[in-house]
Amino acid sequence: MAEINLSISGRKAQSLNLVQKLGAIIGLVAIGIILITWGGLTFKNNVLWLSLLLSCIFIGAIVYTIGTYKGKTAGIKNDGVFHRSHTSRGVVGWAAGIVFTAFYIFLYWYPEYLGYASGVEGTNQGLVALFDPLSMFFKGKPASQWFVYGTLYTAIIISLGIKFIVKYRNNRYQVTRTIVVIVSQLFLAYLIPEILAGMNYNDAVDASGQYLGWYDTDIKNVWPLDYDFFYNWHMDAMQAPAYQPLGMTYLVWGIFLFAIGTPIITYYVGKRWYCSWVCGCGGLAETAGDSYRQLSSKKLSAWKFERWIINLVLVFVSIMTLATLYGYFMNTNSLFGLDIYAYFQKPYGFIIGAAFSGVIGVGFYPILGNRVWCRFGCPMAGYMGLIQRFKSRFRITTNGGQCISCGNCSTYCEQGIDVRAYAQKGQNIVRSSCVGCGVCSSVCPRGVLKLENGPEEGRFGNEGPIVLGNDGFKLDQ
Amino acid sequence: MDKIVIIGNGISGVTAARHIRKNSDQPILIISAETEHFFSRTALMYIYMGHMRFKDTKPYEDWFWEKNNIDLLFDFVQNIDVENKMLQMKSGAPVLYDKLILATGSKPNMFGWPGQELNGVQGLYSYQDLEKLEENTKITKEAVVVGGGLIGVELAEMLISRGINVTFLVREAQFWGNVLPEQEANLISDHLREHHVDLRLNEELDEIIDDGNGQVKQVKTKSGEYIDCQIVGLTVGVSPNIDFIRDSGVEVDRGVLVNEYLETNVQDIYAVGDCVQFKQAPAGRKAIEQVWYTGRIMGETVAQTILGKRTAYHPGPWxxxxxxxxxxxxxxxxxxxxxxxxxxxxxxxxxxxxxxxxxxxxxxxxxxxxxxxxxxxxxxxxxxxxxxxxxxxxxxxxxxxxxxxxxxxxxxxxxxxxxxxxxxxxxxxxxxxxxxxxxxxxx
Missing domain, CATH: 3.30.390.30 (FAD/NAD-linked reductase, C-terminal dimerisation domain)
Incomplete structure (x- = not known):
């Protein structure tokens, strides 16, 4: 017996072991550095403290991962999920939700309280100043709150992505997918854009001190998720002579990916190629948010709400963008007498771009689950969802009559799909909201679910009420 | 229209109800003394291990039953009055039926071991067993699980997830020996040991020993060894849950006896699922087959018969x-x-x-x-x-x-x-x- 329980009773809420505690303490040091600089403290030696912060994020996560999974066999690791306060909407979960939400509110609307340009002559202080050395290294200028956000975001996806890989190491779909998620975030969303900015292909100032503008150089951040792609300043920046030929390349690529690339790839493999493989929002949800996937609502009422809201956001972004394009090509600021910024862009940016995707989408992870934005709000998910539902080769196949209705698939579906409702009838799962994370298939104890691409014919599987295993009769025959 | 009453809200009874409702508007009442709403019995272990909450194991939301006009009654049937087509209930008024489906499931076997009535001794089948396990393992550090089958492994996995040491007594020379060939049995035995299950093959329970206060203290095995434990899981199979049916006039043996149409000897009374014993077993199958899937297929089948399309039970390939x-x-x-x-x-x-x-x-x-x-x-x-x-x-x-x-x-x-x-x-x-x-x- 390698593992002997020395406690006096069976433990329900498993206490942390020593290694886990060490990992948690290292992680708390990172959180502590963020909180005290957020609180206003400006370090003298930001290089040292930033190095410490980033090291603590990585080392803390890795040590915690070792403590959690070392000595455990490869397999499903959901023991105690609903016994822990953190992952079952307990006090710790709520506290985490409040802190995340507060961070987003400051990030979007009060960056000066994070230290952005709040010092003498617009210098950074506190948390933003902490990231100045890294920003200087990449592009020779002080950090913005968005640089802070991007750096932390990437560090969290990498560190908790490693934890995810170890947790799901029995499943090569999960391992492969998560490596791609990490690489996409690190290179496409973070390093390449920062390096391009450093090479003055973006976010640059010319010799006379004239700012040349900024455009998004994350090649996968596509309209309509990147809702300001067609905004005047974004279009102008992509066409700025100093940024060529890269700027125009991004302009053409962005339109191609939205109009041609996305529908074609989604037809062949479903929206998962984006949502759970390369998307940044999806990347955070799959890694940092993995602990909260069981909190999504599986109620029919939630599904009904979802179908309205996500499609309305898609309509909203389309109208807003049409107004924007009208303004851009007609060289006007108003449409039907309405100011395009005040009546279209600003409401979308505030309600959807910031409040929905950031504050609710991530802030509420520990309360509503990790895919609130992706499920209810993301117009890109809405767009691909329509393709996935009506014209795609992707489906989750149900394996004949093997379902035992246990509910693991539904419980761990981050998108709140009641997977079991289909599986127990022998039907395949064809749903616009499925992001193809594959966790339903992973947690199924009977090998019932498989994500696969195949002919559209027969895609819905068994359509009769009788599941496999009775050859005595067929209904309606 | 005939009123259909189903005793038991497990997979068999509920499947029958759903299929009848799909094709007919006749009144349907499901009676259960276990839980108010249908849940997936196969998921009991996941509740204990914290993978799911009880409500996550319910395949249908609670509004489903009213919306589909399926009445539910949370009460215990004491006996069946086949003459008057009436059920005597433990707490409520008698219930009348036109057609009755018995879907009463199983109960864990207890083979009369000395000490099997002690606190801390239990099986694992029902929601009540799960509650009992939660209670019993508050003070538990060591457990003995008896019986080398599927429920025994589940129980071992559950207990180990809470850090309880498990000794697993298996009477046969290999794990699940009446089902698995030796190679597979050995593979699973190795895996159980990898999970720190103290697997004892060729070992049987002899008696369960009282700590003096009516609580389990240890077990004695047939080979004479004493093993300390605060809980004993008896998972040596299940038997049809038919005690209240025995004197009703419905013919029973080990289970409720039915023909291939799932009809009992009494007109308008049918039986499905774990509680069934076929008078003549389907080709290649056992007369009593207590499996989720066969329960579901029986529910589908009996629904056809009740809908007027008399259908024999053909479970298809195993x-x-x-x-x-x-x-x-x-x-x-x-x-x-x-x-x-x-x-x-x-x-x-x-x-x-x-x-x-x-x-x-x-x-x-x-x-x-x-x-x-x-x-x-x-x-x-x-x-x-x-x-x-x-x-x-x-x-x-x-x-x-x-x-x-x-x-x-x-x-x-x-x-x-x-x-x-x-x-x-x-x-x-x-x-x-x-x-x-x-x-x-x-x-």
Missing amino acids: FNSAKFFDIEYQTYGWVRPQFAANESDFFWKHPNGKMCIHVVWDNSTDEFIGINTFGIRLRHELFDQWLKNKASIQLVMSELKTANFDPEFYHHYEEDIVAKFNAHTGMSVAIKPKKWWQKLMTN
Whole structure:
């Protein structure tokens, strides 16, 4: 017996072991550095403290991962999920939700309280100043709150992505997918854009001190998720002579990916190629948010709400963008007498771009689950969802009559799909909201679910009420 | 319209109710004394381990029943008055029925061991058993689980998830010896030990010893060993739950006796699921078959009969599945623990010791008889078709790539399996490339 329980009773809420505690303490040091600089403290030696912060994020996560999974066999690791306060909407979960939400509110609307340009002559202080050395290294200028956000975001996806890989190491779909998620975030969303900015292909100032503008150089951040792609300043920046030929390349690529690339790839493999493989929002949800996937609502009422809201956001972004394009090509600021910024862009940016995707989408992870934005709000998910539902080769196949209705698939579906409702009838799962994370298939104890691409014919599987295993009769025959 | 009353809200009774409702508006009442709403019994273990809450195990939201006009009654039936078509209830008023479906399930076996009535001794079948387990394991550090079957493994896994040390007494020389061939049994035994289960084969419970206060202190085994424990899990199979039916006039033996139409000896009374004993077992099957899937199929079948389309129970080719800690198991057709004279078999095992397949075929006709698979998922529909069509072992082996149901990006072993199969049998099966599986379906 390698593992002997020395406690006096069976433990329900498993206490942390020593290694886990060490990992948690290292992680708390990172959180502590963020909180005290957020609180206003400006370090003298930001290089040292930033190095410490980033090291603590990585080392803390890795040590915690070792403590959690070392000595455990490869397999499903959901023991105690609903016994822990953190992952079952307990006090710790709520506290985490409040802190995340507060961070987003400051990030979007009060960056000066994070230290952005709040010092003498617009210098950074506190948390933003902490990231100045890294920003200087990449592009020779002080950090913005968005640089802070991007750096932390990437560090969290990498560190908790490693934890995810170890947790799901029995499943090569999960391992492969998560490596791609990490690489996409690190290179496409973070390093390449920062390096391009450093090479003055973006976010640059010319010799006379004239700012040349900024455009998004994350090649996968596509309209309509990147809702300001067609905004005047974004279009102008992509066409700025100093940024060529890269700027125009991004302009053409962005339109191609939205109009041609996305529908074609989604037809062949479903929206998962984006949502759970390369998307940044999806990347955070799959890694940092993995602990909260069981909190999504599986109620029919939630599904009904979802179908309205996500499609309305898609309509909203389309109208807003049409107004924007009208303004851009007609060289006007108003449409039907309405100011395009005040009546279209600003409401979308505030309600959807910031409040929905950031504050609710991530802030509420520990309360509503990790895919609130992706499920209810993301117009890109809405767009691909329509393709996935009506014209795609992707489906989750149900394996004949093997379902035992246990509910693991539904419980761990981050998108709140009641997977079991289909599986127990022998039907395949064809749903616009499925992001193809594959966790339903992973947690199924009977090998019932498989994500696969195949002919559209027969895609819905068994359509009769009788599941496999009775050859005595067929209904309606 | 006839009023249909169903006793028992498990998978069999609920499936019957749903299928009747799909095609008819007649009144339906489901009675249960276990829980107010249907839940998945197979998920009890996940509630205890914290993977799910009780409400997550309910396949239908609570509004489902009223919306579908299926009445529910949370009460216990004390006896059946077949003359007056009336049920005597424990707390409420008597219930009248026109047609009655008995779907009362099972109860854990207790074989009269000394001390089996002590606090801390329990089976694992019902929601109440789960509550009892939660209570019993508050003060538990060591457990003894008796019985080498599926519920025993589940209980061991549950207890270990709470850090309780488990000693597992298995009467047979190998784990699940009445179902699994030796190779598979050994693979699972190794895996149980990897999870720190103290597995004792060829060991039986002799008596359970009182601590002086009516609480379990230890067990004594047949070999004379004393093992300290605060809980004893008795998982030595289940029996039909039919005590209240015995004197009603409905004919019973070990279970409620039915014909192939699931009809009892009393007009308008039917039985489905675990509580059923067939007077004449379906071809190749047992008279009492307590499996989730057969319960569901019986529910589907009896619904047809009640709807006026008298339908015999034909469960189709045998299939089953389970999970032993980390290792999934599926089976299609028959792989019996001992092979008959006309049966040949081939066993393949991955060097990691956690995956294997075992195929059986008829050595005179080459007809495929069955397959066991551990750690590799296979497509039910294809095997169902191959079994119905009496496909040859050569056909099955050649299409293994298409029959695989593992997630994308998994390692595949079909080439190795078929190469070793050819070497073992002297056959020369050529493995075919993977194709879209529905292309192999003939209907």
